[in-house]
Amino acid sequence: MKFCDEALGSPIIAYAHNYSHGDVEAPHIHQCAQFLHALNGVIRVDTQAGAWVVTANKGLWIPAGVSHSLRITGDVWVRTLFVDPMARADLPNTCVLSTASPLLTCLIVEAVALPDVRMAGTREERIFELILDELRRLNPIDFYLPHPSSEALITLCRNLSERLSHPWTTSDAAKSLGQSERTVSRRFQQELGLTFTEWLRQKRLLHALELLASGCSVLDTALAIGYDSPSAFSAMFKSRTGLSPSEYCPPILPVARE
Structure with missing residues (x-):
């Protein structure tokens, strides 16, 4: 380093x-x-x-x-x-x-x-x-996932991340924390700047980027992050990245190795 x-x-x-x-x-x-x-x-x-x-x-x-x-x-x-x-x-x-x-x-x-x-x-x-x-002309793009700071949300987000294929809802998160859905929504906004649904969608997108780059198929990637069909996953993916999953896997550029 x-x-x-x-x-x-x-x-x-x-x-x-x-x-x-x-x-x-x-x-x-x-x-x-x-x-x-x-x-x-x-x-x-x-x-x-x-x-x-x-x-x-x-x-x-x-x-x-x-x-x-x-x-x-x-x-x-x-x-x-x-x-x-x-x-x-x-x-x-x-x-x-x-x-x-x-x-x-x-x-x-x-x-x-x-x-x-x-x-x-x-x-x-x-x-x-x-x-x-x-x-000086860098334009930010949204491949970012904020980390929680409180122990309760750290544990919750870790559990969500370990089972991204599960159809999580705000109600599930509320039950896990022993709080109301309104309280959970407020905590996500205050601590992460995103709603629960937005945070989960972003987590799934970033994991999909890694899975596709590692060689996973579109179908396997869709199922791994909780989508029932490749078409629904592809629509979400293209709306967020501008590319379909099949177009995404980056080409190897002709640059000589060290």
Whole structure:
């Protein structure tokens, strides 16, 4: 894990790393910001605040000092950026998941081969300056699941997550907590910023992204997250991602391994 103890020697450094299916990285903190960019496969990133799923050609901006862990689904080629938080005054100060533009992806891939120290006025310096300009234009997308903080909701959400195929209702959650449905709804809104139904739908979507990337069929994925039919699952999936499940499984880009 880079730059956990050492400081950056430049305002921005590009770095390539390839993960195998099932790899994990324990919680760690970088002394700089990071833009974690996947060329293929799926990375689940967990922080104290919540979980993000980074799919092909997406990137997650992680501010300096934010503890995070990684779980890899599929073979993942990461082309990541480590950025001095002061490199630009208006870089994000919270985690932001965004689609990486084709320009930004090409710039990052090119930057990996460039020296960490650049001379002023050179092509290399201009490439990194343009990358910083592109990072200021990140548009958030909703592949995020907030984590609960109270012990009661932590336990409930863990139970829900372990049985996503069950047709959970707010009534089920209320019975589990020994509270009214209205109280459960209020607690979800206050603690997670989502209704119970919204949180469960988002949990199912993010798990579906991981299952599909690991090679599960559309039918098996639909059943695993509680849908009775592939068509209903496909409709939900396309409404949230813009792609059908069969279109989603990311292509392997022709980028040479390290």
